[in-house]
Amino acid sequence: LLDQHGGGICTERFASHRFPDRRPFDQMVKLSYIAAAVGLAAHVVDAFVAPGASLSSLPTTRSSINTAATPRARTGRTTPVMAHKFEADRKMRVAVIGGGPSGSCAAEIFAQEPNMDTYLFERKLDNIKPCGGAIPLCMIDEFQIPSEKIDRKVRKMLMISPTGKEVPIGQTLKADEYIGMTRREVIDGFLRERAEKFGANVVNGLVTKIDLPADGSATAPYTLHYSNYNGKKTGTAETLECDILIGGDGANSRVAKAIDAGEYNYAIAFQERIRITDEQMSFYNELAEMYVGHDVSPDFYGWVFPKYDHVGVGTGTVIDRPAIKQYQNAIRARCEDKIKGGSIIKVEAHPIPEHYRPRRVKNRAILVGDAAGYVTKCSGEGIYFAAKSGRMAAEAVVKLCKGGTMLPTEREIEDTYLRDYDGKYGPTYAVLDILQQVFYRSNPAREAFVEMCESEYVQQVTFDSYLYKKVQGNDPASDIKLLFDTVSSLIKNNYIRTDIPKDVPIWNPVESLQRLPANKGK
DSSP states (O other): OTIIIIIHHHHHHHHTTOSSSSHHHHHHHHHHHHHHHHHHHHHHHHHHTOGGGOGGGSOOSGGGSOTTOSGGGGTTOOOOOSOEEOOOSSOEEEEEEOOSHHHHHHHHHHHTOTTEEEEEEOSOTTOOOOOOOEEOHHHHHHTTOOGGGOSEEEOEEEEEOTTOOEEEEOTTOOTTOOEEEOOHHHHHHHHHHHHHHTTOEEEOEEEEEEEOOGGGOSSSOEEEEEEEOTTSSSOEEEEEEESEEEEOOOTTOHHHHHTTOOOOOEEEEEEEEEEOOHHHHHHTSSEEEEEOSTTTOSSSOEEEEEOSSSEEEEEEESTTGGGHHHHHHHHHHHTHHHHTTOEEEEEEEEEEEOSOOSOSEETTEEEOGGGTTOOOTTTOOOHHHHHHHHHHHHHHHHHHHTTTTEEOOHHHHIIIIIHHHHHHHHHHHHHHHHHHHHHSSSHHHHHHHHHHTTOHHHHHHHHHHHHHSSOOOOOHHHHHHHHHHHHHHHHHHHHTOOOSOOOOOOOOSSSOOSSOGGGTTO
């Protein structure tokens, strides 16, 4: 199962003994318990109850949209292994495009290297990016996020099913554990300012064109063409040569386009920031809500996340992007009793990548965060992985540059940054992909998903895995029980219950039907 769903990413490396220990393997084995349970549950139901609607008709890998989107494609390369001596009569220059978590965390690391000059480009220094804003506890500790940058500390989640069944989760959390809710304008600004304090040159500018090294030269610089706004409304055209290029510029990455990194499928996330009364806000003091159902999204979920003095109400979809406002209206209707009379203070929409870019490194240009496709399925989490990928990429490159004296090769960067990142988080992406395919495919499956969340064991494993990015638990007996409970729930919800709302068939020839191929043509 895991080999089909991304485990091969890691097993190839185990065979070549490229990991110093067994931790990535152990992580993958632990992940396999939950994945095998829910995956087998769906297969059992399909095979014995509904053979005409087999899960096998669904995509089986993140790369089903583009088969190049897998690190396995790096085998058989002829790229030089050894770094090249840096011989310019100046310090080595690093240009980081994008001042979000990925770019800022990369710039912070580069800025601490005395023999490298770091430039961090951001067009809107007060940018308010559409985002749920949830970050795990481990990010707060690892990236030293001050408590005043956290709007709310969520200790309870309310899962609401298609039939309105509410399941509170969070009773397994300890007193000092929580999910941090942030506003991107706050957290992004903090990380960017910290990079600047370490010595990064923050440029209030928009990169409009990137000239790659001629003939793919391993030593020639990149040339950036940009408009330098410097706080003004009109920018001044300027250029900058750099030796290392980091693309942390989001889903519509200009760096990705420049290096021909390939396309990826994407979701549209739509969110309204709604100001409600203090009394209504007290309900969401430490609570976030997740709504599932075909009415709010055919392949994702709707949410109500608390912010500093308002709530973010939103949803997302890949397969029916043109209908996003319809789904937004539905999520507002589902939570209407709790936000009634609220005023919309901001409307936001943004693309969210659905899988890795086919290419994340080319020569000395490196993609991180959303630009690389580092957003998880099922949960849609991206902030932590953006910050972590930016830091890991920068740490790997700084080490390869040996004090600003050597220019790393594409293969060296792949064999450090990509290898380490994929080994650490690849199994997580794969398993969450499986969970999304199993439980977001129909209303009966969504109902089973909410029922599964009643299990204290599921809550424990889920929260621990999310908060610390380390898969917790390794209890075969509980996993077997989960398997049979899931099978029972899927059978009951699909073929016995009659109160579950029917899914509305989608036939949209323009948008991706990767998640619901069985609906095609209906």
